[in-house]
Amino acid sequence: MVEESIMGANERRKLTRREALSTAGKVAAGVIVAGIAGGVAGYFAGSATAPTTTVTETRRETIATTIISTKTVTVSPTVTAPPPVVGKECIVKLRPGLYFADGTPLTAHDVVRSIDRVAKIEGDPAWFVLDFLDDWKALDDNTVKFTLKEPVAFFPALLAVPTYFPVHPAYKPDEIDSDQTAGGAGPHKIIKWTRDVELVLESNPYWFAGMPKTKQVIVKFYKDATALRMALEAGEVDIAWRTLRPTDIQDLKKKEGIEVLEAPGGAIRYIVFNMHIPPFDDPRVRKALAAALDRKAICEKVYLGTYEPLYSMVPMGMWSHKDSFKEKYGDRNLELARKLLEEAGYSSSNKLKIELWYTPTHYGDTEVDVATMIKQQWEEIGMVEVELKSAEWTTYLDYTRNRMLGASLYGWYPDYIDPDDYTSPFVNEAGRWLGNAYVSEELGKLLVEARTKTSIEERTTLYERIQDIWAEDAVIVPFAQGKLEIAYRKGIKGVVLDPTLLLRYWLIYKEEGGRIADRIIIGVTDKVTDLDPANAYDFFTWEILNNIMTGMMRYIPGTTELEFGLAASYSLV
Amino acid sequence: MTSLKVFVIARLLLVIPTILLLVSLVFFIMRVMPGDPVIAIVGMKAPPERVLELRKALGLVDESGNPIPLPIQYLNYLANLFRGDFGRSLIWGKRPVLVEIMEHLPATIELAIAGFLVSIILGVALGTLGGWKGGKTNSAVKIYSAITYALFIPWIGMMFQLLFAVWLKVLPVGGRIDPGLEPPMITGLYLLDSILTGRWDSFVSALRHIILPSLTLGLVISGIFSRVARTSVEEVMRQDFVIAARARGIPEHRLVIHVLRNAFIPIMTMMGLQLALLMTGAILTETTFSWPGMGTFLFERIEYRDYTTVQGTVVFFAIIISLINLVVDILYAYIDPRIRY
Numbered sequence: 001m002v003e004e005s006i007m008g009a010n011e012r013r014k015l016t017r018r019e020a021l022s023t024a025g026k027v028a029a030g031v032i033v034a035g036i037a038g039g040v041a042g043y044f045a046g047s048a049t050a051p052t053t054t055v056t057e058t059r060r061e062t063i064a065t066t067i068i069s070t071k072t073v074t075v076s077p078t079v080t081a082p083p084p085v086v087g088k089e090c091i092v093k094l095r096p097g098l099y100f101a102d103g104t105p106l107t108a109h110d111v112v113r114s115i116d117r118v119a120k121i122e123g124d125p126a127w128f129v130l131d132f133l134d135d136w137k138a139l140d141d142n143t144v145k146f147t148l149k150e151p152v153a154f155f156p157a158l159l160a161v162p163t164y165f166p167v168h169p170a171y172k173p174d175e176i177d178s179d180q181t182a183g184g185a186g187p188h189k190i191i192k193w194t195r196d197v198e199l200v201l202e203s204n205p206y207w208f209a210g211m212p213k214t215k216q217v218i219v220k221f222y223k224d225a226t227a228l229r230m231a232l233e234a235g236e237v238d239i240a241w242r243t244l245r246p247t248d249i250q251d252l253k254k255k256e257g258i259e260v261l262e263a264p265g266g267a268i269r270y271i272v273f274n275m276h277i278p279p280f281d282d283p284r285v286r287k288a289l290a291a292a293l294d295r296k297a298i299c300e301k302v303y304l305g306t307y308e309p310l311y312s313m314v315p316m317g318m319w320s321h322k323d324s325f326k327e328k329y330g331d332r333n334l335e336l337a338r339k340l341l342e343e344a345g346y347s348s349s350n351k352l353k354i355e356l357w358y359t360p361t362h363y364g365d366t367e368v369d370v371a372t373m374i375k376q377q378w379e380e381i382g383m384v385e386v387e388l389k390s391a392e393w394t395t396y397l398d399y400t401r402n403r404m405l406g407a408s409l410y411g412w413y414p415d416y417i418d419p420d421d422y423t424s425p426f427v428n429e430a431g432r433w434l435g436n437a438y439v440s441e442e443l444g445k446l447l448v449e450a451r452t453k454t455s456i457e458e459r460t461t462l463y464e465r466i467q468d469i470w471a472e473d474a475v476i477v478p479f480a481q482g483k484l485e486i487a488y489r490k491g492i493k494g495v496v497l498d499p500t501l502l503l504r505y506w507l508i509y510k511e512e513g514g515r516i517a518d519r520i521i522i523g524v525t526d527k528v529t530d531l532d533p534a535n536a537y538d539f540f541t542w543e544i545l546n547n548i549m550t551g552m553m554r555y556i557p558g559t560t561e562l563e564f565g566l567a568a569s570y571s572l573v
Numbered sequence: 574m575t576s577l578k579v580f581v582i583a584r585l586l587l588v589i590p591t592i593l594l595l596v597s598l599v600f601f602i603m604r605v606m607p608g609d610p611v612i613a614i615v616g617m618k619a620p621p622e623r624v625l626e627l628r629k630a631l632g633l634v635d636e637s638g639n640p641i642p643l644p645i646q647y648l649n650y651l652a653n654l655f656r657g658d659f660g661r662s663l664i665w666g667k668r669p670v671l672v673e674i675m676e677h678l679p680a681t682i683e684l685a686i687a688g689f690l691v692s693i694i695l696g697v698a699l700g701t702l703g704g705w706k707g708g709k710t711n712s713a714v715k716i717y718s719a720i721t722y723a724l725f726i727p728w729i730g731m732m733f734q735l736l737f738a739v740w741l742k743v744l745p746v747g748g749r750i751d752p753g754l755e756p757p758m759i760t761g762l763y764l765l766d767s768i769l770t771g772r773w774d775s776f777v778s779a780l781r782h783i784i785l786p787s788l789t790l791g792l793v794i795s796g797i798f799s800r801v802a803r804t805s806v807e808e809v810m811r812q813d814f815v816i817a818a819r820a821r822g823i824p825e826h827r828l829v830i831h832v833l834r835n836a837f838i839p840i841m842t843m844m845g846l847q848l849a850l851l852m853t854g855a856i857l858t859e860t861t862f863s864w865p866g867m868g869t870f871l872f873e874r875i876e877y878r879d880y881t882t883v884q885g886t887v888v889f890f891a892i893i894i895s896l897i898n899l900v901v902d903i904l905y906a907y908i909d910p911r912i913r914y
Contacts, residue, residue, distance in 0.1 A: 122623075176667065195676070196873070197865045198752055218752045222863040223872075226731060231746040234738045394878070397612045521752070527873070529664065 087573040090146040090155055091139075092552050095568045099206035100168045101189035101548070102182070106566070108138035110166045111552070113173070114533075118163055120174045123535035128163040128415070142568075144552075151452045153459060154418035156562055156570060159553040161416055162533040162545040166566070176535045183531075184549030185566060187212045187506035190531075196221050199528060201505065201547065208550075208566070212506035213494065216519040219544070221527070228523045232258065232487055237523035238510055239488040239495070241503060242540055246304040246366075252487045260487045263497035264317040266414045267482035268310055268422070269363070271374070274437040275475050277406040279344075279352060286474040288340035289384075289407075291329040294377050295479045302369045307480040312467045313426070314419045315481050317499050318560055319456070320463035321419075324471035325478065334381055341383045351385045354378075357408040358388070359396040371409060403435040410434070413539060417500055417560045419463045420451055426476055438475040454572075492520070496557040501539045504557050505547045580906050588895050595891035600650055603884050604643065610880050630663065631880065659885035664877055670885035673870070679761025680749060681866035684790065684858065685851050686762075687783050691791025692847070696798020697840060701833065703799070704806025714803050722796030730789040730861035737785060744785055747863030751778040786862040790855065794847055801843045805836035838909050845901025852890060 098106040115136050118129045132155065135147040148155060158164060168182035181190040187209070188201035199219040203212045220237055222228040229248040232240040233255065244252070253260045273280040273289070280286055295309035310316065311326040329336065346352045356378075358371040368390070375386040391399060399405050414421045424430055428444045431437060443466060450462035470476070484497045494507040503522075510517040526540035533545055546554070554565035564570070611627045628634040632646055641649075653660065659670035703714030737744040745751075749763060756767040756775040764783065767775035809815065809832045818828050856868030863869070867886065874882040 122626075124623075178668065192753075194755070194865075196869065197749065200752060220748065220752065221865075222747055223860045223869050224863065227734065227747045227861065227863050230731075230734050230739050234742055234746050236738070236746055394606075394609055394612065398609050401612070 088134075088148045088151055090148065090570065090572045092144045092146070092159070092567045093569045094142045094144070094552070094566055095208055095564075096142065098185055098208055098566055100182070100185050101204040101206060102168070103206055104169065106166055106185050107141040108144045109141070110169070111144045111164075111566075112136055112138045113169070114166045114171075115164065117167070117171065117173060118534045121176055121532075121534040123176060123532075124537040125161070125163040126534070128158055128161050132158060151572075152420075153451060153453055154416065154420055155572060156553050157416045157418045159567070159570075160551045160555060160562060160565070162536060162542050162549065162551070165533050165545060165549040165551050167533060167549065171532065176530070177532045178530045178535065180531055184545075186545075186547055186549040187504075188217060188547050190548055193531070196527065199544065204548075213509035213516060214505070214518070214520050217505045217508070217547075218519065218521045219528075220521055220523050222523055222525050225525050228525055229487075231523050232489065235489065237521045238492055239486065239508070239520065239522045241486050241522055241524050242526040243524075244485060244487060246306040249306065249485050249487065250304060257490050258487055259490060259492070260485060261495055261497060263484045264308065264315065264499055265482040265484040265497075266315060266417070266499040266501050267411060268313070268315055268478055269307070269370075269409070269411045269480040269482075270313070270476050270478040272400075272405075272408050272410055272434055272437050272476050273474070274403060274406055274408075274435055275439065275473075276403060276436070279354065280406050280475075282344050283474065284340040284344040285352065286477075287329070288337040288344070288381065289378055290325065290471075290474040290477045291333045291340070292337040292378050292381050292384075293329075293374065293477065293479055294332045296331065297377070298370060298373050299480055302366050302373055303480065305483075306485060307482050310478045310481040311471075313422045313470055313476065313478050314463060314467060315422065315499060318417070318419060318422075320460040320467075322464045322467045324464075324467040325474075328468075328471040332377075337381045338383060341381065346383045348382050351383050353385045353387070354407055355387045355389050355405075357396070357399070357405045358390050359393050359409075360390050362393040362396070363409070363411050367409065374409075400435050401433065405435070413501075414499075417555065419459075419466075420447070423447060423463070423466055423470075424451070434476075438473070440469070440473060443469055443473075498555070498558050499560055500555045502543045502546050502555070507557060576910075577906060581903055584899055584902050584906075588899050591895050592892055595895070596651070596654065596888050597647070599884055599887045599891070600647055603880060604646075610878060627663065630661070630667075654888065659889065660881035662874075662879055662882045664879050664882075670882050671889075673882065674867070674886060674889050677865065677867045677870040680864060681852070681855050681859070681868060683762045683764065684783065684786055684855055684864055684866055685848075687787035688790030688794065688855070688858070689844075689848070689851060691787050692794035692798055693844070695791060696795035697802045699795070700799035700802025701806050701829070701836075703803040704810060704836075705829065705832070707807075711803065711807075714799055718796045718800040718803070720796070721792050722800070724793050724796075726789060726793055726857040727861045729792065730785070730858060733785045733789055734862075745782055747782075747861075749779065749782050749865055750775065751782075754778045786858050786864055789861070790851070790858045794851065797843060797847060797850075798840065802836065802840055805839045806832060809835045838905070841901070841908070842905060845898055845905070848894070848897045848901075852894065 092111075094106075094108055094111070100106055100110075115129055115133075118126050122130070132148055132150075132152060133146055134149050135145075137145055139145050146155075152158075165184050167184050168180075170182035171177045171180050179193065179195065181193050183189055185204075185207065187204055187207045189204045190199065191202050192198065192200035198221065201217040201219070203215055205211065220231075222231060225243065225245045225248060228237070228240050229244055229252065231237045232252070240252075249260060252258050271289075271293075273286045275281055275286070295311070299305065299307045299309050308316065311323040312321055314321045341347075341352060344352075356371055356375055358367050360367055363370075368388075371388050371390075375388055378384045378386050390396075396405075396408070400408060412422065424447050426434060427438050427440060427447060428436070431439075446462055446466050446469070450459050450466065453459050453462065484501065486495060486497060486503070488495060491511045492508065493511060494509050496504060496507055505520075505522070508520060510520050524540065526538075528544050529538055529541045530536040531541075531544070533549070536542060536545060550565045552565055552567040553562050553570070555561065556563050611624055611631065611633070625634070625638055628638075629636065632641065632649055634640050657671070659674070661667045661669055662673060699714050699717060703711040734746050738746040754772075754775045756763060756770050756772045756779075759766045759769050763779035764776060767773070767779055812835070815828065815832060818831065852867075855864075855866060856872055858864065859866045859868035860872055867890070871883065871886045871890075874886065
């Protein structure tokens, strides 16, 4: 049976959350089962546990027309069933005939050299390599063998992180090369780079997936969101991207000639109750406060709709997401909150007195409003008195690490797109940066198990269980998930947003007088911090790197699904 | 030794403790600020070895990881500074701070010169007019001075952007030049470089981009100049030589030159002082107009808690302003011999 659908990139982004969930659930975190290029056999997690397996193969028939062809086929599983847990060895075969943007051939040795650099330089993102790998070597010109420290099912997702991208030999071998413009094997190449001013990209004729539609993409840097918004209105830029203010977005939605696109992002907000600090050592107190939260009000009144209510640490749009907090506490349940507090010995005459900490600028200037609204919501229980306290980011971190904050507000951006990244770093020893606020032996075991299972179904079951325990413990309480918002002038096509937070420039084009324009200008207020993947560690810079380089794996635009990038096949044994 | 030479030497010697005091202030303020800068830079999830590495880079601990006493840190810092070593950035490739400063300095100099010209032309012309004509004109200039001096740069900048860029679409919202039109680098000042290389398209683009920021900056500072020029001209106008000149029938256009020459000393003093304000004003102007100069650079590095760069840039600013004041004082002494005694 073959079902084939052709859709434009703009249509693709209109996937509903349910659709995104269902498609993401099939193949997220590296579950494409067969080699795309040349039909090389290989498998990812979950590939062979069912009698038949769904394969989503995404091909760009012609990148020039930004048409994405999604073909769903039913195939037989691999002959030998894989072990129930992932192994420590991973073999990646590269596509044949790969080149860097200047025509230099790209081989497995370049992959190894690039990862060697990361390990030698030990920049901020080096942990993506050093924490997971024992060894990496080229078996021949087209094959790389990775030896993992511990088996992890989401290793393919790590291969989509820029830290693993092969870089041009021009990069300095053992030191950070922040302004190096040689790039890698991506859809674009840099032809001009003036830090903080502009980045000019041109199509890379050697890219394995064809030519981007727009010949030249200029990224123009603005210092201020208001200036960026005016630049869009004045027609100085075609697209206003990261990051417009919520009020600007609201205004731009009403402007003629401007379109605003929204999609769920990967950023989440949450409250941390340190379970070692009274009164938060009492689960009834934590549950009562969790039950009294009105997430919708926070998202609508403070964030003006730029955030959505979130009821789980695993964000909406990601496979295994479950609204565990909603199932347990409802949208808002003041009665339950009162009951729990009464059980804990509090009353309207003997109120629970707590401090809620926030940091005033790190999460934007709305933070004081977020804290104030949470205080109001908790005080509406009638048995709680909240004192708001704030500290600048550096002090806030000190206090948190030193276990001085009972209740505090925090936020999280993903490092890699997998439920593991939204759960493991907060619990037990990994959560020391939160003052070890959340300690749970049961959760620790489940998280390790979920990391190592090959079957996506099994992993989903485990993460659903983890989310339920999370809601039951109510130590870390998620409340909002950021939306991605982008505004562009009419005539711009091919803009795709998804929780990976990446904008793919190679899909974007502008129709002008019946023809496709040679150039588009994207305005941003974010910075390109470092053109060296060995040191780059922020989402906007990763976006640029994704446009001038390609990983062995990459995400299918509009989803959190992985597909092969420079790799032709992958096997984890 | 002439009195001017003595004055210059004395003034030069005074620069040393001034700079030392500024440098010390910056150093100690950066260290008494609350919070751990290292954790702020590397983030909460950083492994201990990364934290230690950064502490070493900041000169906070020695090779064995033992804390270095503050006085020793201070002496090390001064010794490096004396060698022209402003340190290395803690972020983005850890480039030398001085290199980063030099990359951003030409943009600020260009904007400062343009803004300064606008402020002098507007301020001195209106101030002279008010002081000369008196009456309602004088009152109008007084009001102009008060209003422009009180203007908040981001607000007036935004108004100009709305009017000229969004509504009239005649000037750009921000930036320094259109993409692809940068002239070959000679001085780093785009207007000058485009003239020197005959790139007229670049010149026009650079000129269009500098109009709004220089007008914004110049307008705010012109309020001070117009006030000083007006009171100074008024004062000179009351002097006997002006009354005598008028009595002799000397034409007004010739008289104004004599009046301005006499009124110029306080204006020039103010120019020296305003150069410092121009630098701080440039931070706001540059941020509003996305002008890639020292102001935005400093602002951005404060946001990223790049301590060595912030420290180096503030010290650099302090040295530059001390030197500007030195030059102004010397010029002042040259023009008015009474200063030397």
